[in-house]
Amino acid sequence: MATRTLGHLALYYVPGLEEPARTLLRDLGLSLVDNGPPGFCSALLDEDSANHHDNLLYLAQMTDAHWALEQKLREQLRGGEAADAYLEQIGMWPEVAPHFGVKFQSLETLEETLRTLERDIAPGGPLHGHAQLRKFRARPGLDTEVDARMAASPAFTGDEHTAFADHIIQCFVRTDLFGLLSSAATIELDYAFGPFFQRVPTFA
Numbered sequence: 001m002a003t004r005t006l007g008h009l010a011l012y013y014v015p016g017l018e019e020p021a022r023t024l025l026r027d028l029g030l031s032l033v034d035n036g037p038p039g040f041c042s043a044l045l046d047e048d049s050a051n052h053h054d055n056l057l058y059l060a061q062m063t064d065a066h067w068a069l070e071q072k073l074r075e076q077l078r079g080g081e082a083a084d085a086y087l088e089q090i091g092m093w094p095e096v097a098p099h100f101g102v103k104f105q106s107l108e109t110l111e112e113t114l115r116t117l118e119r120d121i122a123p124g125g126p127l128h129g130h131a132q133l134r135k136f137r138a139r140p141g142l143d144t145e146v147d148a149r150m151a152a153s154p155a156f157t158g159d160e161h162t163a164f165a166d167h168i169i170q171c172f173v174r175t176d177l178f179g180l181l182s183s184a185a186t187i188e189l190d191y192a193f194g195p196f197f198q199r200v201p202t203f204a
């Protein structure tokens with residue numbers, strides 16, 4: 001048994017946006033458990049192995065003080081030069097924004113998740129205006145099996161930028177549901193092909 005694991009992340013949604021926040025977590029494949037006061041739930045990353053203390057998120061509404069500060073931040077960010085530069089940078093390269101990552105053991109499950117997210121982010125969908133998705137495909141030319149699987153993937157066109165390390169896929173959801181500067185403002189969705197695990201990776 002592992003000595004330490006990543007336990008939980010606490011996500012606080014903007015007042016009034018509980019439903020889209022829950023939709024986003026459900027779209028990621030998490031199982032929501034209503035085991036607290038109204039407005040609170042636990043979100044299990046893997047229901048089958050859940051012990052309700054590891055590998056989960058807690059979702060609750062942000063406090064009034066948090067929301068007041070968040071609104072001030074949003075005002076300051078509007079039209080500011082530094083803010084524009086930062087938002088442009090993390091829009092293009094979300095890896096450099098504070099974020100957390102969800103690891104998918106199966107590429108098929110990740111592909112299905114991307115389909116669901118794209119449906120709900122599209123105009124008319126419950127996440128429209130609250131989330132954007134950006135995909136980074138596996139680096140080509142390193143492994144023929146990886147290349148063939150990427151070419152066959154319905155989730156990728158081949159025009160995407162490549163991931164930040166070898167033999168992995170990285171996709172990023174940017175959302176305003178949990179505040180602009182929180183680690184939950186960017187959620188990474190990852191898959192690693194077999195060769196990734198054959199050495200200690202380097203992130204150049």
Ligand SMILES: [Fe+2]
Nearest residue numbers: 095099101188
């Ligand atoms: Fe990352």
